[in-house]
Amino acid sequence: MYSFMNDYSEGAHPRILELLLKSNLEQNIGYGLDTHTEKSKEYIKRLIDNDNADIHYIPGGTLTNLLVVSAFLRPHQCVISADTGHINVHETGAIEATGHKVAVAPAVDGKLTPESIQSILDYHCDEHMVQPKMVYISNATELGTIYTRKELKEIRKICTKNGLILFLDGARLGSALTAAPNDLTMADICQLTDVFYIGGTKNGALLGEALIISNEKLKADFRYLIKQRGALLAKGFIMGIQFEGLFQDNLFFELASHANSMSGKIATILERCGYSFYMPPCTNQLFPIIPNDLLGELSKSFLYSIQSSIDKDKSIIRIVTSWATTQKSVDSLTDFFLNHSIKTDMDIRNVGGRG
Amino acid sequence: MYSFMNDYSEGAHPRILELLLKSNLEQNIGYGLDTHTEKSKEYIKRLIDNDNADIHYIPGGTLTNLLVVSAFLRPHQCVISADTGHINVHETGAIEATGHKVAVAPAVDGKLTPESIQSILDYHCDEHMVQPKMVYISNATELGTIYTRKELKEIRKICTKNGLILFLDGARLGSALTAAPNDLTMADICQLTDVFYIGGTKNGALLGEALIISNEKLKADFRYLIKQRGALLAKGFIMGIQFEGLFQDNLFFELASHANSMSGKIATILERCGYSFYMPPCTNQLFPIIPNDLLGELSKSFLYSIQSSIDKDKSIIRIVTSWATTQKSVDSLTDFFLNHSIKTDMDIRNVGGRG
């Protein structure tokens, strides 16, 4: 049984674990004030091309999201999110628990647009409604899609025009930035947002998200807020060491590329076999449409999740690859689909062998 | 330079790190639903002699404290704490940020008593004041003292009589239970409280506190709350594996005993050298009273913290040992004090050599 359920089934990439081992009996200052953390931040600052950014490591994505929203909004202000946004659906009301409404815009492909943001601004017109003050986007999105440079610049523009803080959830930023159609750099992301984070948990670390605050006005007192929400780890250095591992060389991008490469191979075969996708394959999350008849058989050998039902015959499933996904497991999965093609065998062989 | 600042300066005990290494490329189910977590809970259930307890692993102490208080209190209810209680002072208002007041009782030795609890109950008499509903104690306390079996039973009694939830913060429970004067077992703690936790962070783990809910009425839906506060780690299994390491054999207690043994040696020498203590030495935190003249010299070789000033001549400092404290560093520290004895040399030599 092999799991394509998510990108956090394994521990840390061996090179990261090695660093933890090597420094294990060193004495480090607590609460992220250690030299490993310092050093790792230097690597990140180089990458984002911003020496003045404030960087904080937070144990997980939900903690990071609730921290950012509650730190920067006044009580009557809300955050705008796509309906599929992680903060809207899959965080058990973590944002609302800090007192803020999530104003939701429909978004078929998981992405906000200037138009969808504008329609929320138009609707919220007086003091009887919450006041939109932040835009939350994720890249890659919860549907595996990514923002182009042009799209992100347009969102930046409407944010600037309306005094909105632009916050990018980068839990899967590695996968987004190494996707084939991507035209954004880490430095672009930093420049175009007010605050964003680089996910470690889903790209090779045991835990940890690197939160980067570039907007000067948002920097004050952030460590107070980290502490208050319980996000200031005593042994903060274990995150610092891991981000050292991810960014001292190219490891972060290598791991994300591997995940994308694995999902790309699966997508190619699925397409060859006649399967269509809910969203065009792009990053390490695939959303193929599968006959319900096949689900039982698939479940015998693989873990995956069912995203939603299309109709009584078909469902959208989610297949996720990661830095740890093996070629062997990909072969095994693609073999399964080759054996359950919805085209004829001949159709498939004609377009070429297994990728 | 050696640090006696705290008990979280190093990584994990090597035997724990080894388990992380060994299982690193295994695929585990996310969010703490994996088999390592399951197994580690079995070990703990045996230790607390309670098969029905609910056990959850939470990344840190402040997160655990704010989770417990906000999960079990209604909005108008407060938690009673000693004035020195960690939730009252050192968590940046984490409890209040969830909407609850901390009702504070003065406590010279860091401990609550039936009398101090009763006085808070007496004062809060009607709906114009918050309603006390939970008692928070820590063992060992923030001053290194511990509760006796008799004391804890008396607190249980007043809690039961008044419908109060008894919550024990066990961030340093290992050190408490292995202290020389201790007469409590882990099973006692479980039986006498409604909810408590066993600290991993300060006793050999990279991170993680094992929260144990024994009161049936408090169990429902706790995972929702963990998720909402951002405390549900995607790779929850990294805590499960570590608690497996701590409790599959006696490691947890061995590590705490080591810390106590190291602090005991330091305390013995300090006493021999004529130093007195703010609180009688008992667990891995020592609070000796040191002439201000000596602080500069001490700081040249050791990290420690200043607890508070006694007068213009003397201060209380805090010295903390841990599972990782070496005999060599203890020797070095005790040598320092032997060389800066406030008794005559002869006095000291007469009572015996270095422990």
Add this chain to the structure above:
Amino acid sequence: MYSFMNDYSEGAHPRILELLLKSNLEQNIGYGLDTHTEKSKEYIKRLIDNDNADIHYIPGGTLTNLLVVSAFLRPHQCVISADTGHINVHETGAIEATGHKVAVAPAVDGKLTPESIQSILDYHCDEHMVQPKMVYISNATELGTIYTRKELKEIRKICTKNGLILFLDGARLGSALTAAPNDLTMADICQLTDVFYIGGTKNGALLGEALIISNEKLKADFRYLIKQRGALLAKGFIMGIQFEGLFQDNLFFELASHANSMSGKIATILERCGYSFYMPPCTNQLFPIIPNDLLGELSKSFLYSIQSSIDKDKSIIRIVTSWATTQKSVDSLTDFFLNHSIKTDMDIRNVGGRG
């Protein structure tokens, strides 16, 4: 200029004001513990046919809504509302400010149904999402529609089956219960809900909503919560006196009937004149569809609000009547529409004269 903007433009009904005058220099106990409040509650208990209900007077509707939701839900639980529900749109995130998400169901006519509730229950399936625990409905709804006895019983049924608290916002309950198609009594409302309120502000009082908690499990400590949210008026007796006025005889229903009668007359003429309605006229709120060309002219003599735009030619406007609406103002408004009929004059005269 006459205002049909809302049902809270005037002070109190003269018979209520008279009671305030009469008792003005009496000394009354504070915080709603006075004899007027006591007496008025007896009147209400008779009306709802429930001697054991707990009754509390709250200054306004938003305060009542936020109090009820935050008093009865645990932090991870949400309240289900129609998308048009007042708590979802027009209370500046008051519910979210207490920490709870509003789970929204689309509802064309402002009403929830067992099906729309079930779809929200189905969606929220695990601890990564909030847990639905309360259903919020308003009667009359924000679109002027009302629930039938059958509809309310079906909602009660799905609530009971799923352990959901049923909360009815009765800011305009008077208008609902005196509407022509209504088949519910105040006692029915009390029996079929767990908690509901009877709006005073919009039906003849200066301020005040009578909150009625019939579910035994929800009664404990509610006065603490009222105080905590700032809703416990020092001079609570001024609400008690007003509810005495509303319920010592039939005044409450007389006032609501008057409002409905006034809106009924307007609706009849509008229909005769060829206007259609966004929602069928029923209570004291009308939502006629008006050519945009006419809005300027209408605004010269009347205040009203624009609900939303239909297309470039037509808008939905909102016209509200109240206990204080005069026949003269209604005549003046109906004359306006008779003079701006979108049928021919002949059509109108044929169906009959002004109501």
Add this chain to the structure above:
Amino acid sequence: MYSFMNDYSEGAHPRILELLLKSNLEQNIGYGLDTHTEKSKEYIKRLIDNDNADIHYIPGGTLTNLLVVSAFLRPHQCVISADTGHINVHETGAIEATGHKVAVAPAVDGKLTPESIQSILDYHCDEHMVQPKMVYISNATELGTIYTRKELKEIRKICTKNGLILFLDGARLGSALTAAPNDLTMADICQLTDVFYIGGTKNGALLGEALIISNEKLKADFRYLIKQRGALLAKGFIMGIQFEGLFQDNLFFELASHANSMSGKIATILERCGYSFYMPPCTNQLFPIIPNDLLGELSKSFLYSIQSSIDKDKSIIRIVTSWATTQKSVDSLTDFFLNHSIKTDMDIRNVGGRG
């Protein structure tokens, strides 16, 4: 039986009630945007000598306090209060329910000083503790004492120096400003604070506190916050009309003077009779020390409250006068004490007759 329990036992001063009557059937715009409210604000602006201040009417004191604290503090910031401060003790954790800690300074006479504020600033030194950002004082205090001009200026100075917002709770500001030893004007109060309020509820209105924000930086969006906390009354004009009544002429100060005059008479007799006071008599709250033996007899004719027990023989009681206190009731109370003098009859007659 006559009540000296509090200053909110009666309705409104007859001249205020008359204004409500007179305007009762007028149509007014909702939510405090009416012309009465506008006019009353003009009167207040003249009084405070500040045309640019923002003024908002809030139904009650606790609502005002929780609004101000939660509107102006970021989540990690706290408000400093005297231990006797209303927000610390008698508001059921209303401040904490908005997420903020109240940092408490001991204050024997109910007043903060630069020293007590400084000691709290000194203590809160890093991100592990909340950050003091607001100072809350009440004038008159909860013990009936008042601030002098010099004292208030010194508090302003330390606030300015440390970037602290100075917030003055004026629930009993009328009584303070008309007290014999007072040397502050309403304009001084406005100039020396960032935000304060003038209590209507305890000085002749049915309900309502006039909140005045003079600090430009605090003005933005306050109506959103009022709405969110449920404090934006639909019929806001009923507060506007009442403040018109209080401030169109000198009524506000006349009423407060009357209350002080009544308490002054009681105090004089009590002193003559040999009673001492917990706090020196000054405003409309008196705190005489009474033998426990006398309490039963006193309770037969008067309502009052017991503040606290001194020892087994004596208690501090609280006697409150108001705009509505009659000379007859004062005579009756003073007769009681003259008949229960703890001096000899001769002592008393010698110093003079009843005031």
